[in-house]
Every structure is written in structure tokens, then in C-alpha cells.
Amino acid sequence: MAKKRRPTMKDVAAHAGVSLSTVSYVVNDSGPVASDRRSRVLDAIRILNYTPNESARSLKRRSASTIGLILPELANQYFALVAEGIERAASDADVLVVLCVPQATGKSDDFYAQLLRSQRLDGVVYLSATGTLPSLILELSRSGAVVLVDEQMPGFELPAVVSDNRRGAREIAQHVIEAGHRQIALIGGPAPLWSADQRLAGYREALAAAGQDPDEVPFFGGDYRQRAGYEQAAKALEVAPADRPTALICANDLMAFGALEYCRASGIAVPSELSIVGFDDIPTASLVTPRLTTVRQPAHDLGFAAARLLFSLIDDEGEATPPMPFPTALMVRDSVAPPR
Amino acid sequence: MAKKRRPTMKDVAAHAGVSLSTVSYVVNDSGPVASDRRSRVLDAIRILNYTPNESARSLKRRSASTIGLILPELANQYFALVAEGIERAASDADVLVVLCVPQATGKSDDFYAQLLRSQRLDGVVYLSATGTLPSLILELSRSGAVVLVDEQMPGFELPAVVSDNRRGAREIAQHVIEAGHRQIALIGGPAPLWSADQRLAGYREALAAAGQDPDEVPFFGGDYRQRAGYEQAAKALEVAPADRPTALICANDLMAFGALEYCRASGIAVPSELSIVGFDDIPTASLVTPRLTTVRQPAHDLGFAAARLLFSLIDDEGEATPPMPFPTALMVRDSVAPPR
DNA sequence: TTGTAAGCGTTATCAT
DNA sequence: ATGATAACGCTTACAA
Numbered sequence: 261m262a263k264k265r266r267p268t269m270k271d272v273a274a275h276a277g278v279s280l281s282t283v284s285y286v287v288n289d290s291g292p293v294a295s296d297r298r299s300r301v302l303d304a305i306r307i308l309n310y311t312p313n314e315s316a317r318s319l320k321r322r323s324a325s326t327i328g329l330i331l332p333e334l335a336n337q338y339f340a341l342v343a344e345g346i347e348r349a350a351s352d353a354d355v356l357v358v359l360c361v362p363q364a365t366g367k368s369d370d371f372y373a374q375l376l377r378s379q380r381l382d383g384v385v386y387l388s389a390t391g392t393l394p395s396l397i398l399e400l401s402r403s404g405a406v407v408l409v410d411e412q413m414p415g416f417e418l419p420a421v422v423s424d425n426r427r428g429a430r431e432i433a434q435h436v437i438e439a440g441h442r443q444i445a446l447i448g449g450p451a452p453l454w455s456a457d458q459r460l461a462g463y464r465e466a467l468a469a470a471g472q473d474p475d476e477v478p479f480f481g482g483d484y485r486q487r488a489g490y491e492q493a494a495k496a497l498e499v500a501p502a503d504r505p506t507a508l509i510c511a512n513d514l515m516a517f518g519a520l521e522y523c524r525a526s527g528i529a530v531p532s533e534l535s536i537v538g539f540d541d542i543p544t545a546s547l548v549t550p551r552l553t554t555v556r557q558p559a560h561d562l563g564f565a566a567a568r569l570l571f572s573l574i575d576d577e578g579e580a581t582p583p584m585p586f587p588t589a590l591m592v593r594d595s596v597a598p599p600r
Numbered sequence: 601m602a603k604k605r606r607p608t609m610k611d612v613a614a615h616a617g618v619s620l621s622t623v624s625y626v627v628n629d630s631g632p633v634a635s636d637r638r639s640r641v642l643d644a645i646r647i648l649n650y651t652p653n654e655s656a657r658s659l660k661r662r663s664a665s666t667i668g669l670i671l672p673e674l675a676n677q678y679f680a681l682v683a684e685g686i687e688r689a690a691s692d693a694d695v696l697v698v699l700c701v702p703q704a705t706g707k708s709d710d711f712y713a714q715l716l717r718s719q720r721l722d723g724v725v726y727l728s729a730t731g732t733l734p735s736l737i738l739e740l741s742r743s744g745a746v747v748l749v750d751e752q753m754p755g756f757e758l759p760a761v762v763s764d765n766r767r768g769a770r771e772i773a774q775h776v777i778e779a780g781h782r783q784i785a786l787i788g789g790p791a792p793l794w795s796a797d798q799r800l801a802g803y804r805e806a807l808a809a810a811g812q813d814p815d816e817v818p819f820f821g822g823d824y825r826q827r828a829g830y831e832q833a834a835k836a837l838e839v840a841p842a843d844r845p846t847a848l849i850c851a852n853d854l855m856a857f858g859a860l861e862y863c864r865a866s867g868i869a870v871p872s873e874l875s876i877v878g879f880d881d882i883p884t885a886s887l888v889t890p891r892l893t894t895v896r897q898p899a900h901d902l903g904f905a906a907a908r909l910l911f912s913l914i915d916d917e918g919e920a921t922p923p924m925p926f927p928t929a930l931m932v933r934d935s936v937a938p939p940r
Numbered sequence: 941t942t943g944t945a946a947g948c949g950t951t952a953t954c955a956t
Numbered sequence: 957a958t959g960a961t962a963a964c965g966c967t968t969a970c971a972a
Contacts (some may be wrong), residue, residue, distance in 0.1 A: 266717065268965055279943045284967060291968090292941055311717040315658035316965035319948050324655060326720075329699070334680035335883060344674050344704045351705030356720065359669070359699045364684045365691030377606070377651040380666075380696065517887055524889075543675060547857055549864075549889035608949055619959040624951060631952090632957055656949035659964050 267308040276304035287312060318379070326356040327570060328381045330372060332363055332389035336484075336514060337542040338559050339387060342409060345563025346385055353571055355382075369396040376403040383570045385409060385563075389484050391452030405573040407582075409566045410557070412454040419573060419582055421566040425455050425539075428555035428588030429462025429511075432537050435553070435590060436507050437470045440598040441535060445478040445496040445505035447489060447515055456484075459511045459539060478505065482515050489518020497528065506534060506599035513538035513545050513554055516595075520548060531597035541591050550594035558586050607648040616644035627652060658719070666696040667910060668721040670712060672703055672729035676824075676854060677882040678899050679727060682749060685903025686725055693911055695722075709736040716743040723910045725749060725903075729824050731792030745913040747922075749906045750897070752794040759913060759922055761906040765795050765879075768895035768928030769802025769851075772877050775893070775930060776847050777810045780938040781875060785818040785836040785845035787829060787855055796824075799851045799879060818845065822855050829858020837868065846874060846939035853878035853885050853894055856935075860888060871937035881931050890934035898926050 273283045278297055285291035286301045293301075304310070318324045329346055331339045343359075350357045358381060360372060373396070375381050383405035386397060394413050400406045401418055408420035436444060446463055449456025464474035480496055482488035489510055496505060510516040516538030523530050530536055530550055538545060541556035565583050572580035613623045618637055625631035626641045633641075644650070658664045669686055671679045683699075690697045698721060700712060713736070715721050723745035726737060734753055740746045741758055748760035776784060786803055789796025804814035820836055822828035829850055836845060850856040856878030863870050870876055870890055878885060881896035905923050912920035 266719070270965080280966085281943060281968080282941090285942090288967080294941065297942085309717075311714055313659070313965050314718045314720040315655055315664060316948090317967080318655035319653070319659050319950090319965085320967050322948075326698070334674065334684050335677055337675055337677070337680075340674035340677075340680050343699065344701060347699060347701045347704045351707055356698045356715075358666070358696045359683065359687060361684060361687045364687045367691055374651055375696075377649075378654045379606070380654040521887070544884050544887065547861070547884065547888055610949080620950090621952085621959060621961095622957090625958090628951080634957065637958090653949050656964090657951080659948090659966090660950045660952085662964080 266313075267310045268313065269310075271308055272301065272304045272310050275308060276300040322379070323382050323574075324356075324380055325354060326358055326381055327567070327574075328358045328360050328372065328375060328384040329387075330360045330362065330384060331387040332361070334361060334364075336389075337544060338512075338540045338557070339389075341542070341559035342387060342563035342566075345560040345565075346567045347563075348560075349564045349567030349571070353567075355567075355571070370399060372396065373399040373403050376400060383407070383574050385566050385570055387411065388453065389450070391450050391454075391456070405570055407566050407570045407573065409562055410455050414454070419569055419580070421562055421569055421582060421586075422455075423557050423562060423586035424588050425458035426462040426465075428539065428557070428590070429459040430466045431462075431588075431590045432539070432553070432555050433463045433466030433509060434469075435592065436509060436535060436537060436596060437466060439507075439535065439596050441507040442472070443503075443505045443599070444472075444507045444509060445480065447480045447482050447492045447496065447508060447510045447519065449511040449515075450483045451481060453484075456511055463509055482511065484512050484514060486514045486518040486521070489515030490522045491518070493519035493522040494526075497522070497526075497534070507596070508534060508536045510536065510538050513540045513542050513552060516552055516554070517544070517548060520552075520595075531595050532600065535596040535599075537596060541589075545591070546593065553593045553595045554591050556589040556591050558588075562586060606653075607650045608653065609650075611648055612641065612644045612650050615648060616640040662719065663722050663914075664696075664720055665694060666698055666721055667907070667914075668698045668700050668712065668715060668724040669727075670700045670702065670724060671727040672701070674701060674704075676729075677884060678852070678880045678897070679729075681882070681899035682727060682903035682906075685900040685905075686907045687903075688900075689904045689907030689911070693907075695907075695911070710739060712736065713739040713743050716740060723747070723914050725906050725910055727751065728793065729790065731790050731794075731796070745910055747906050747910045747913065749902055750795050754794070759909055759920070761902055761909055761922060761926075762795075763897050763902060763926035764928050765798035766802040766805070768879065768897070768930070769799040770806045771802075771928075771930045772879070772893070772895050773803045773806035773849060774809075775932065776849060776875060776877060776936060777806060779847075779875065779936050781847040782812070783843075783845045783939070784812075784847045784849060785820065787820045787822050787832045787836065787848060787850045787859065789851040789855075790823045791821060793824075796851055803849055822851065824852050824854060826854045826858040826861070829855030829860075830862045831858070833859035833862040834866075837862070837866075837874070847936070848874060848876045850876065850878050853880045853882050853892060856892055856894070857884070857888060860892075860935075871935050872940065875936040875939075877936060881929075885931070886933065893933045893935045894931050896929040896931050898928075902926060 480492035538554040545552040820832035878894040885892040
């Protein structure tokens with residue numbers, strides 16, 4: 261039985277009785293071709309069920325029409341949502357998205373730079389949850405187009421798409437303060453991360469505006485993961501009753517969930533005994549009990565915009581201007597009550 | 601300023617003073633080469649910072665070292681977890697994973713077949729949440745290697761990795777029955793889907809074993825999405841008090857969440873007034889209140905195994921045997937109580 | 941308007 | 957052990 265080879269342009273050309281270039285012209289609409297010959301070619305394509313070999317195209321065009329998406333984990337819905345936004349923008353542009361989850365795969369940092377340099381990827385959208393060493397990102401941005409999402413490398417001005425973390429943080433802290441809380445504790449994100457830094461700054465602004473000394477309010481460092489929320493909540497709450505905070509401001513929803521979990525485990529009623537707020541407004545936030553008061557980030561839009569920015573970077577090759585920070589929105593739900 | 605071209609093998613060869621083929625030999629370890637020349641080449645590679653052009657390789661090798669992952673949505677953590685498992689297997693094999701989310705991108709069905717045929721993808725892992733028309737899958741499996749996850753096309757025996765849905769369903773239904781429930785309602789998954797069918801079969805087995813006529817128990821069709829859970833729960837519960845079920849068996853966690861949401865909205869206490877169970881055990885399941893009793897599916901392992909199966913399909917080209925169904929595990933938590 | 945031919949960067953066959 | 961050289965399937969000047 262004959263090995264069934266996929267048809268190539270040559271086959272199409274032969275079948276249609278035209279030259280190779282004519283076929284190419286009709287496939288790419290890149291040259292003039294008489295309408296009768298065009299339809300002959302189109303027919304041949306249909307009959308042979310021809311599909312261009314993209315490897316050959318990439319080789320010739322020096323571009324893979326593929327981008328990479330590097331993110332810490334998929335299980336965090338915030339990332340999943342950003343990914344969906346990117347997917348949409350990419351598919352609009354007929355670009356493929358390669359998923360890279362360093363944590364799950366244990367790939368070394370420069371593996372991703374290799375990927376970019378090997379021209380399998382035209383660019384990369386990078387999300388960090390750990391404030392990754394600039395070394396990777398730097399090497400990446402040296403090798404090709406990179407855009408960051410909700411992240412920024414202080415020294416080097418890399419293209420990024422961000423939302424207004426500072427303002428969102430300020431507003432939710434204000435909300436907590438307006439509910440009457442004076443004993444507030446903060447559970448922050450990973451120190452080196454820009455978003456963590458911005459959120460913290462926002463909280464402090466609100467605190468200061470309300471006449472509290474931000475340096476006096478207890479701060480606990482987390483890493484955006486649920487476990488950290490649990491552990492830091494424990495630290496924050498296992499203190500003399502008089503010092504015990506009446507409200508816990510968590511730098512993201514996942515950590516707020518962890519705090520909630522701790523409270524459930526140790527019989528602390530939320531929000532009557534303790535108010536808790538988060539950040540991100542992932543879908544689960546309105547599903548937990550009590551429904552979590554948080555700050556909505558337009559995850560989907562961030563992803564979409566990041567991909568667009570990356571594309572313009574890739575083909576304009578010139579600097580494209582990042583969009584303005586995306587607005588955030590305070591989502592008032594049930595996890596905040598006046599202190600008693 | 602000179603356009604900075606990436607170094608090619610030719611450059612490396614020139615720099616090392618050897619021939620093209622020698623460089624290829626050392627890069628791929630595919631031919632004999634004297635150790636002194638080998639190190640000269642290696643040095644040149646380092647100095648020039650050379651990385652093979654993967655497009656050229658794919659063209660020559662007729663394989664892209666890339667697979668596609670088609671799934672309905674990322675926001676459902678079950679899919680996200682499966683994706684992580686696939687990622688891991690792929691990265692072990694130095695294979696890239698292209699993310700395809702038809703729903704988010706509005707791509708036509710045969711777009712994916714094109715992708716496979718265009719040789720950008722060597723194979724595809726396919727997850728369905730809607731029991732998609734076989735037409736796509738058929739076309740896909742005609743164009744190349746495809747493996748299904750937790751799905752099976754009745755007529756055609758396609759390679760698949762599944763978990764023991766039927767047994768898991770039977771066990772959780774038993775659990776509900778053993779808690780004393782006699783008035784049970786079922787909220788099922790999308791009818792054409794194999795997993796939905798299996799789960800339903802499992803429920804019915806347990807019901808029958810307990811002496812109930814499965815055809816008598818109220819059944820409501822859902823689509824595995826949260827909204828459907830809400831709506832079908834509404835239908836199931838808005839009946840004469842005497843007919844009202846005391847337990848709701850949902851075919852997945854997301855729909856159970858929807859049911860929970862409905863109960864909260866209409867003041868029905870769970871589990872004291874109504875018991876609810878799900879299926880999948882996504883991370884959120886233990887986070888909601890009450891913590892959801894459900895059936896754990898080894899999502900990560902399913903993904904991993906699916907990718908492995910796909911790889912063996914791709915390079916053995918011969919039929920590889922799918923693994924046995926993966927075991928499920930009943931997760932007893934707080935959402936089931938005796939009827940009152 | 942159409943066809944010829946020269947690459948794109950690799951790999952692999954075949955002499956040497 | 958090493959090096960020419962011919963593909964791989966496509967795009968694109970350049971010629972006709």
C-alpha cells in the first residue's frame with residue numbers, strides 16, 4: 261500500500277496545469293492571476309485537500325505566527341482568564357499560542373529564551389507570580405518581543421499591560437476603613453513583584469489618608485497562594501485579643517480564601533468577628549461564604565491587550581505604546597462588616 | 601547599523617572551520633566526529649550564541665514537536681488541571697503545547713483539522729464539554745493522531761484516556777442513599793457526552809441496587825456549566841413540598857456550585873434541608889460552604905497519560921494501548937446530611 | 941499575466 | 957571521520 265503523502269504545492273500545480281508560483285499567488289493572494297486559472301487552482305486545492313505546510317512557510321517568512329504564554333499556574337483562575345483573553349486576540353490574528361507553565365514542567369529559565377531564539381516563537385507574554393529574577397526576562401527581551409502582564413521591571417522599561425493596582429488597593433482599603441475598622445492587618449504579595457508593591461502602596465495611602473500611620477499596621481508577607489493566606493492569617497490572628505485585627509486586607513483572592521479557611525478552622529466568624537477582603541475578583545470569589553468583597557481586575561481584557569501589544573511589537577518592530585492602566589472596580593459583597 | 605541576523609549552522613561551520621554536516625552531527629549527536637573538532641564546534645556555538653532554527657528542522661524532519669490541546673474553557677479548573685498534566689508530559693518530551701479554546705476564539709471546527717494537516721501540530725489532545733459533533737473529531741483523527749480525554753465516540757474506537765466515571769458515580773449515589781435519602785433528583789451533563797452518560801448510568805445503578813426505579817427519579821439535563829446548575833436546581837426544587845427532593849446529585853462540581861448558589865439565593869439550607877453532591881473535586885470544591893462532597897478525578901494524571909498516549913501514537917505510528925480507566929475517589933465532606 | 945529559479949536553514953545520503 | 961550536495965515545501969525577485 262502506497263505511503264500517502266500530503267499534497268504539496270507542486271501537486272496542486274501539476275493537477276491544475278499551472279506553475280508553482282501561480283499556486284502560491286492564489287494561496288496567498290499575493291500576485292495577479294487570471295480568474296480562470298485561479299479557479300482551476302482552487303479546484304485542485306479542494307480536490308487534493310491541500311493545506312500549506314506551515315513549517316516551510318515559517319522557514320521562508322522567518323516568522324512562526326506563534327507566541328508563547330508563560331504563566332505560573334493554570335489552577336489560579338486569574339491566570340486562566342488572562343490566558344483566554346490572549347487566546348482570543350491570537351486567534352483573531354491567526355496566531356497560535358504555546359502554553360508554558362514553568363512550575364509544572366520544571367524547565368530551566370533559559371529554556372524559554374531558547375524557544376524564542378529558535379524562532380518557534382515570535383514573542384512571549386509573560387506573567388509572573390513570584391517576581392522572577394530579571395535574568396530570564398532580560399534574556400527574553402533581548403531575544404525577541406516580550407510583554408509583561410500586570411508586572412513591571414523597575415530598572416528596565418519593558419512593554420507591559422497593567423491595571424491600576426494602586427488605585428484598586430486604595431479604594432478597597434478605604435472601604436474597609438469606612439466600615440469603621442481601625443485595627444487592620446495586611447497580607448501582602450511576593451515582595452519583588454510590582455503588583456504586590458503597588459497594592460501595598462495603595463493600602464498605605466488609604467491608611468495614611470485616614471490618619472493612621474501605615475508603619476504601625478501589622479504586615480505579613482505572602483506569595484499569592486492560598487496556603488500563604490492560611491498561614492499568615494494564623495500569624496495575624498494569634499495575638500493578644502486586644503491587638504487582634506478586626507479586618508484583614510489580602511493582596512489577592514486566593515490568599516483571602518486561605519484566610520477564610522483558617523477562620524473556618526478556628527471558629528472565627530466572618531464577617532461578624534473579622535472582615536476579610538481580597539483582590540482580583542476571580543469567579544470563585546462570589547461563590548465562597550461569605551461572598552468575598554474584592555477588587556475586580558479585567559483579567560480577560562488584560563490578556564487581550566497584552567497580546568495586541570505583543571503583535572504590534574512584533575510586526576511594527578518599532579516601539580508600540582502600551583495602553584493606559586486598566587481600571588479596576590471595587591466589588592462590595594458580604595465579607596466586610598463593621599467591627600463590633 | 602547592520603541588521604543583526606541570527607547565526608545559522610553555516611556561520612558556526614565557518615567560525616569553527618569545519619563543514620556544515622559536521623556541525624549538524626555535533627548538534628544532533630547523529631554522526632561520528634573527532635573530539636577536537638567537536639569542541640571547536642561547541643565553542644563556536646557558544647560564542648555565536650547559536651540556536652537551531654526549528655522551522656527548518658520541522659520542514660526537514662516532517663514533524664513539529666508540537667501538539668495541540670483543544671478544550672472548552674480554561675476557567676473550569678478541571679480543564680486547567682488536565683492542561684497542567686499535559687504540559688508536564690509534553691515538556692518531558694520536549695514538545696510544545698498549543699492551546700486551543702474554540703469557545704473563546706470562535707474558530708470554525710475545521711480550523712483545527714487544518715492546523716493538524718498543516719503540520720504545525722503532530723497531534724491533538726481533545727477535551728469536549730459539549731459532546732461535539734463527531735465530524736470535527738473524525739476529521740481530526742483522519743488528519744493525524746488524536747486522543748480523547750474522559751470522552752469516547754461510541755461508534756468509532758478512538759484512542760482515549762478515561763477515568764472510571766461510572767463507578768465514581770455509583771459510589772457517590774450510594775453514599776447519598778446510605779445517608780437515608782429517598783427523594784433524589786439528578787442533574788446530568790450534556791446528553792451526547794460519554795462522561796455524562798457514564799455518570800448517569802452509575803447513578804442509576806446505585807438507585808436500582810437500592811430498590812428504587814431509576815426511571816422514577818426526576819432528571820434534569822445540564823451542560824456542565826454553573827448557570828445550568830442554578831437553573832436546573834430551580835426547576836428541581838420549585839415543586840410541591842411533598843415532591844421536593846431531599847438530595848441533588850449533580851454530574852459535576854460546577855453545576856453543584858450553581859445549585860448551591862440557587863439555594864443561597866432562595867434560602868434553602870444546605871445540607872440540613874437539601875444535600876448536594878458534585879463530581880470532579882476541583883480545588884474550589886473544598887472551599888465553598890458547605891464543603892462539597894464529590895468524586896475526585898485525577899485530572900492531572902489524566903492529562904499526563906493522555907499526552908503520553910498521544911506521543912506513542914505519533915512516533916510508534918502503530919496502535920498503542922490506552923491505559924486502564926483511572927480510579928476515582930469519593931470525597932466525603934459536608935454537603936450531605938440525613939434528610940429530616 | 942505567467943513561469944523559472946534562487947534561496948530559507950536543516951538533515952541525510954553518498955562519496956571521499 | 958569528513959565534506960559536498962540534494963532534498964524538505966514554500967516565497968519572491970526576475971524574466972519572459
